[in-house]
Amino acid sequence: MMRGQDLIDKLGDKLAALRGRVTPNAEMDKITWFRAGGLVEALFQPVDEEDLAAFLRAVPEEIPITVVGVGSNLLVRDGGIPGFVVRLSAKGFGQIERVPSGGIKAGAATPDKRLAAFALEEGIGGFHFYHGIPGSIGGALIMNAGANGVETRERVVEVTALDRKGNVHTLLTDDMGYSYRHSSAPAGLIFTSAIFEGVPEDKAAIKAAMDAVQNHRETVQPIREKTGGSTFKNPEGSSAWKEIDKAGCRGLMIGGAQMSPMHCNFMINTGTATGYDLEYLGETVRARVLENSGIRLHWEIKRLGNFRPGHAVQEFLGQLL
């Protein structure tokens, strides 16, 4: 992997006109909720959409660019991420406002919780579920984030994105190709904002629904731990946590990584976990569930970057190979 400063030097003047900050060898463990993982060659934080478009035009297409939100669904491997990571700044991408259609427009860096709070202020119902999701709108759009029986796809009506060449695109809900915790929108798009719609609702009722979401989470999820939320998607006809529990993996520990004793589909960094520990634990759980019930769990958490040399982790620990 090229060292960060070499990458920046190689691009030279191309980056000079950018207004956002470029940081070589940035520590991804400072960004992810897991507080684990290696470096990215260079981090770019654009100040606004124009700056982001200029960056995308300046960086040759053979150099990989990965966008991240607030890192609440990310496992970064210890060998780090090649190329650039783009992280949208709250200043440039965190605006939230009503639009003439009556909907709510939110920048991609807006925290989901802020969208829920804004909808409450405006008396618009249907956004209480975002109160319990710690990610940003960009992450919610690609993950089809959901909770309490509601998903992003039921509220979003229009998404604005930039492609790898810096061109602006508008996508309607159908263009996002949504399914459970997944979007098949064209790869490589960076979402910059989205418009959401709900229905007018009494503020007291919205507040009560938000409080219920929070109270429930406090009791069933390890929300104050270093975690990535649900590790695996629920398999057809069952719940990931039930299968993990049946396979005897509740509380299972590898290095500093553990399947939470409180909610066994949540993986936690107990303090010293590496990206390797977390991924090895995840694949151990997949292998044991496969052996126990024949079910192949699929990761909900997104894994990014390269393994540290000699520390690759095989899917299902190679059990299927």
Ligand SMILES: Cc1cc2nc3c(=O)[nH]c(=O)nc-3n(C[C@H](O)[C@H](O)[C@H](O)COP(=O)(O)OP(=O)(O)OC[C@H]3O[C@@H](n4cnc5c(N)ncnc54)[C@H](O)[C@@H]3O)c2cc1C
């Ligand atoms: C305690 C806890 C509870 C959670 N509960 C839930 C829950 O109830 N429901 C749920 O759905 N999720 C839940 N999550 C997971 C997580 O919060 C969501 O997946 C969230 O939508 C991720 O948003 P993020 O900003 O953190 O994205 P990141 O984790 O930073 O990135 C996730 C993915 O989104 C992509 N991405 C981020 N921003 C953009 C952008 N602007 N354009 C294009 N792609 C982008 C990244 O490339 C990556 O593939 C939970 C996580 C934690 C830690």
